[in-house]
Amino acid sequence: MTAHERSFHLGAFIWGVGHHGAAWRHPDTDLKGFTDFNFYKQIAEKAEAAKFDMIFFADRLAISDRYENRFDATLTFIPPVRLEPVSLLGALGAVTEKIGLAATASTSYNEPFTLARKFASLDHLTEGRIAWNIVTSTNDGEALNHNREQHFEHSERYARAKEFLEVVTSLWDSWEDDAIVLDQETPLFADPKKVHYLDHEGEWFQVRGPLNIPRPPQGHPIKIQAGSSPTGRDFAAASADVIFTAQPTLEKAQDFYQDIQQRLIKAGRPQGSLKIMPGVMPIIGSTPQEAKEKADYLEQLVDPIAGLALLSDSMNHDLSQYPLDGPLPPLTEIRGNQSRFKLVQALAEKEQLTLRDLGKRFGGTRSHRLLIGTPEEIAVNLQTWFLSEAADGFNIMPPYLPGGFTEFTDEVVPILQDLGLFRQDYHGSTLRDHLGLAKPANKFLQQKTV
């Protein structure tokens, strides 16, 4: 695969009023953003004007309270409130025209019929601009809000996710694209031969179908996956359109990229059918010095306890039990996000960090890549990653909002366009068009022709 056949993609990855752990303390942050629709609308409009492929909203189903098993640290340092992303997509769909809209939804705490229907509905509402970030969730706080004592074990939650996705895609396929006849005279609304029961009886779900909405305009809304474990990667290679990932260095990102290509081939899917988009938090200054100062300023706003609270939550393990000025203990078995934890362990070991240091570091970027520099430096760095097959594009993680994002759209995007790397305008109208991905075949149609 040569570089010129590939295309470069950009997502705006939105989390609260900014990704940085201390975003809400930054004087340029718009604090209305926690609950105000206009805040999100402005960001989506900015992203659309900059021709981003999509805007993406992460989600969690509980407020963090792993640290000391209380939520006090969370309420002190890290705002745990945000709008529910699936509802938000509908609203943003109504005020944008081209940009893709992605939301996280968990396979552990939803029912496939409900989820299939909501995403299909949104895909109709937006005429084909929707994506679903498929997550399995990571911790017990989320379980406790949904009738469970503990979160599912890793293999169990991926088994459930796999079956969940199979049901969801079958529901999306349950109306063939041309099932609706609309013959008012006869009358015949739809052709019963082109509408299908699933009669799914699996280990986790029994779902009869069909869905009560026609097939989504994209066939299937875009499927995003962000798992990093071998199981997570195989799951993505088998069925995702896009992978989100946290990759701290060029080398690690290249390894990940290659690994995914191998798994894609094994899964029998064509090259280029799965786009890899690492996250990156840009801190932009008009000089390298100014960028550095901005990063330092943000870092000093982070309280180490905030970071340890976030990390405890991600690990699903209370770090308050270890001395603050001691090292990260050599934990092997954690029940939360193991992949993220491995990144953290590697960092702590390499730089000999105490828990206090680590809290400060994780609180800032949650182990995503920090990219500090001038607009030119940042554009060239992204280009290098793209050309070195470390990424098909990036999830831009604004440290604070809206300023931390508009700096990128105003200053970095034009350079990426001048470099011939990024589109000057949208060419199609669906998110599949932007990503250059074909509409998936309908499985019921395939069964028929076999």
Add this chain to the structure above:
Amino acid sequence: MTAHERSFHLGAFIWGVGHHGAAWRHPDTDLKGFTDFNFYKQIAEKAEAAKFDMIFFADRLAISDRYENRFDATLTFIPPVRLEPVSLLGALGAVTEKIGLAATASTSYNEPFTLARKFASLDHLTEGRIAWNIVTSTNDGEALNHNREQHFEHSERYARAKEFLEVVTSLWDSWEDDAIVLDQETPLFADPKKVHYLDHEGEWFQVRGPLNIPRPPQGHPIKIQAGSSPTGRDFAAASADVIFTAQPTLEKAQDFYQDIQQRLIKAGRPQGSLKIMPGVMPIIGSTPQEAKEKADYLEQLVDPIAGLALLSDSMNHDLSQYPLDGPLPPLTEIRGNQSRFKLVQALAEKEQLTLRDLGKRFGGTRSHRLLIGTPEEIAVNLQTWFLSEAADGFNIMPPYLPGGFTEFTDEVVPILQDLGLFRQDYHGSTLRDHLGLAKPANKFLQQKTV
């Protein structure tokens, strides 16, 4: 309670491309409406221009296939597809400013945390314009899409609904109105003493909370209930803000109205805190004759099988097993919507209808009230019902869309305004303001002060 203390309310009750069973066959129906956002947007804008309290979307979680246990009749006669209403509310919230937005969601096939969060989020997005129509769902088709073989029994589903609602309202209350401090210096995002765990351990649900979104602007989004059984009425009297109901005659509606007032007193709630809004399908002509012709034209578009398929679905009982030209058999135990069935039974007996006749009749209005006349006749009829304490307002059920609705907003609403019955403009900005209902107290605050 004297009449002048009461206020008159209007909802636009939207179902597919119109309520009439043959709506999609009407030449003035916009068939894009099944999936097109602009269709809904235009209707919402019309309703807002006419100062409606709200626009409401019904929902079902399966396509009908009770009749002959196949979906062929449904696909032939009655379009079973529609947009998912909760996602739709977000989109409509973004393009309207004042009107209330209501969606149906089932307590039998959702989790309280998920639902509380979505409705809270929508209430923030719209700055306080959201309502939830709390339904328990009615048939096995819905069960089969959600891991169950059969729908819950009547008493079981109301027990679940009661507990579900208790959890949802507690989650909405879990952040006190002034919990968020936003002190960037100290730092202190929120006051931990004003955020509450629920630690709910009930028969149906275990939910710890708190919710991860601040208390909704309305305190609780407006709660609508549409149950008609004694259990359903008690449930509404205990906790709803609005009752939707199907009342065929003035006398029956008055009885229902009085019955609810009694239950309201028993529940210890003040008069006027629960608004009763029967459905009515207006068929409007410039002369009585023209209105009658319109109604006849619509009626002849309905196929009796369509009506029997709808009725089978509502009853959760297959009517295809009985002779078409025989009477409705004397069924006593049905597992579906019993209240609706009683209305149907009374009608069939009174008018000596065969199943074929009944299919035609139910297919048209599903036992809601049909009101055929000139704009003046219709306005005066609604006024009479209101003044006779048969209703606090109405859910207008357009037979077909958009024309069947805009006739009402353009021709009947101005008369209602001239009669001094209906508002000329919105006075507040939330749906609670429109309905004249106070923001509910926070249960955690009440516990504190006790």
